[in-house]
Amino acid sequence: MSLANDRIRKLLTIVTEGAIESALVRDLDRLGAHGYTITEARGKGRRGVRNAGWDASSNIRIEVVCNDDTAAAIAAHLQAQYYDNYAMILWASEVEVLRPEKF
Known part of the structure; x- marks a missing residue:
């Protein structure tokens, strides 16, 4: 399958504290994300071990597929606010979407 420029989007992956999920969802909607996927996540980082067994210490992983402008707006907002x-x-990568009209 060949890559077509009209099918290239950004995949933003956010791993953060589950406690701020509601605020992040509102922000993503306001900033133009057409959708997102949220899963529970666990791991270890600079702030210690995080697990999904206790709400106060749980992490979530949010994935957003969007255009470049929306990705830039979301990234700037997250940096400034959180x-x-x-x-x-937060990390971004380029992905090829097979249904570009959805993004």
């Missing part, structure tokens, strides 16, 4: 006070990491 990085200083919450355990959060």
Whole structure:
């Protein structure tokens, strides 16, 4: 399958504290994400071990497929609003979507 430019999108992956899920969902909707997937996550990082067994220490992983402008807006907002006070990491990668009209 060949890559077509009209099918290339950004995949933003956010791993953060489950306690802020509701606020993040509102932000993603407001910033233009057409959808997202949220799963529970666990692991270890600079702020210690995080597991999904206890709400106060649980992590979530949010994946958003979107265009470049939306990805940039989300990334800038997360950095400005959350990085200083919450355990959060964010990375972006290019993906080819097979149903580009959905994004």
